[in-house]
Amino acid sequence: MSVTTAPTNRLGTFELVALLAALMSLMAFSTDSLLPAMTDIAAEMAPDDKSRTQFLISFFLLGGGLGMLIFGPLADSFGRRGALLAGVGTYMLAAVAAAFAPNLELLILSRFLMGFGASAARIVSQTVTRDLYSGADQARVASLIFMFFVVVPAAAPLIGQQIIVFVGWRGLLGAYVVFGTVILTWYLLRQPETLDPAHRRAFRLKPVIAAAREVLTTPVSARYLAVQVMMYGQFIAYLSAAEQLWVDALGVGEAFPIYFAIIALLSAGAGFVNSRLVMRVGMRRMLIAAFGSQTAFAGLAFVLWTFGGMETASDPVRIGVFMAWSFSLFFINGLTLGNVTALAMEPLPHVAGTAAAVIGAFGMGLGMPIAAGIGQAFDGTPRPIMLGAFACSMVALALVASDMTRERRQRER
Template sequence: MSFVLTADDRRDPAVLPYFEFVAMIALLMALNAAAIDVYIPALQDIGSALGVTDENKRQFVITAYVIGFGGAQIFYGPLSDRFGRRPVLFAGLGIYLLGAVAAVFVPTFEALLLTRLVQGIGAAATRVIATSVVRDRFAGARMASVMSLVMMVFMVMPVFAPNIGSAVLYFGDWRELSGFMVLFGLVALVWSWARLPETLNPADRRELRIRPVFEAFRLVLTNRIAACYTLAMAAFFGALFAFIGQAEQIYTGIYNVGPHFTIYFSLVAVFMAASSFANSRLVARLGVKRLSHGALIGFTTIAAIHLALAIVFGGATPFPVFLTLFIVMMCFFGFVPTNFNAMAMEPLGRVAGVGSSVLGAAQTLGGGLLGGAVGYLYNGTLIPLLSGFVGLALVSVICVLVAERGRLFGA
């Protein structure tokens, strides 16, 4: 069943319009961004309410979700290749909603972490299915363009989510915030149930047996392009997760901007979203590799300059310098994820579901663990974060060099 309108099927009510398709996939991806970013302004309140005195441990509210989200993706791919995209998506959203409802009533910090883990496990289905559905219908630069539009919405969510969290906290507490995420999940479930068609061709369904599943994993892991770009993404996402975990501590602890720090956090996210949108327009003209490789080098360079300046200023640059350099880095960031993901998925059309699972699990779980480790090193300065940025970006560069046999900016 096709849902991209053509002259032949424009009047077919079963066909999902292109705009609605992109919006729906973007919403499924945005659920994950919201589940992470909406809690950022609530970390201090959660710690106070549940007796967590170590500020760095409060970051585990973010990390627990990311670990569940990353690790569970590896299972959804084989399931979606066997049973189809729709039933696996709905099962995952059901698990997410169970965890989100339970989070409203938890009595302890440990119980909250468990519910966040469950939420991540369920929401992992949305990431796998969203990527698989796009890969079912598109390839090459067209797939990168579609994913750029999807990622633009995904990246806009950090603009709104922390401010939504702050608004909810103004009228209630972090438990009402958990209730808001229940509503978000319900919207995603109802809309996709009513409108998203099955995109997996019945002839392409794979048997759910150990040998075929391991064979699919072997195809993913032994493909140099797919494996190396996946590792590059894991390292690159580690930098993003490290910043998300430390954001409140940096803005309120180092720069003393108070509870309105979400405005500055959103400002950085605006530029990241804008660069992702620009990527959807530039990728076909400049090329996937040229654009993403250049952005990766730019991010690494600015991060190194920022680290050097932070050392010169005794641990933290003046706030205007900090904000400017972070905006520049996040502009570069917006040109990397969708293009790297498209290049990693390109060789995996025959095993798109498993490919999406392996890629998503490695990128998110690896990035979450690396980012969590960097975040936990916070010491009241920018040095640990920026050192992590430089180190992880260099790892990403090395992985890309291996993928491309030492040649960057290729056709």
């Protein structure tokens, strides 16, 4: 069967939504399902410095961000099916390499390549939706895909934990090959090429470089890119250290995936809340409220943990306080990410698609050193993560406030 010619029948809505949601979930599943394996990986590969295993998460996400810059142009040049085959093929080969990695350094490199390849699945899911639908229909299908997708962060750690019980952490990496094979085969057998031959473009990185230059030299875009860097910095730091936070600092043991699932499910409605409020309140005011709240929540959590006796409090109290703060971090991240991206792209409508990929890649890439610095400061308590979130949120708040001041002065002229 040719990658570019077969099949020809259009899928029904239910199967198409399920397929595109599976593609969207590849990165999230490959991130969150590994969290329960971090203790076992550290025991084998980093017994003297467990925090080094955090790079397995952050480098995967960094690879994903960079991959979006490549697979977007590839999908427009070689078709959606060709880009997916190249990306998921890379993901599966890297997963095999990860399963047999003899040391942590090669495992981290393999995870980076896995993220790079997995980004193709996300790009293809988004572009196919745009190819087949427009206007209200596109919004409806995107919402249905999100309904499927939102379950993944909640279920992935539980699934990963069960796989580890039966086949160990290396077996989990092998399971990623199976997952990649299933969704790639499903797509190639069932979904026709959606790129109109008349719209094919030669593969060029020049537009990406030009868009990156515009993002960095346009003051409003650069400001909100910096806001996104702060967001990714604190969120990736939390995600990378999540297993250490819940298992080592709070002692929840094998119940960690359950707590993580509860937080993910409770925060899943953030996008819906934002969609209901943003038209009435405005994006900038929403961001001021959100980052102001997170600065307060993180600051309060840090004070409670440092001066409020949390170290000697009962387990239910400690877990309850940390869970409440974790929920605020997840919920506010979901509430603000779309607004920050939209504001960063607002001055760049002529390069919107490429600019979105650049902003996402730069946000992750520049946020990762911040996340690494916060994560490597882990001292057996949640304090460094809380302090890092406080600092990042305060900087983000200041950046948005300065933009509101700029906008108000422009209106007054």
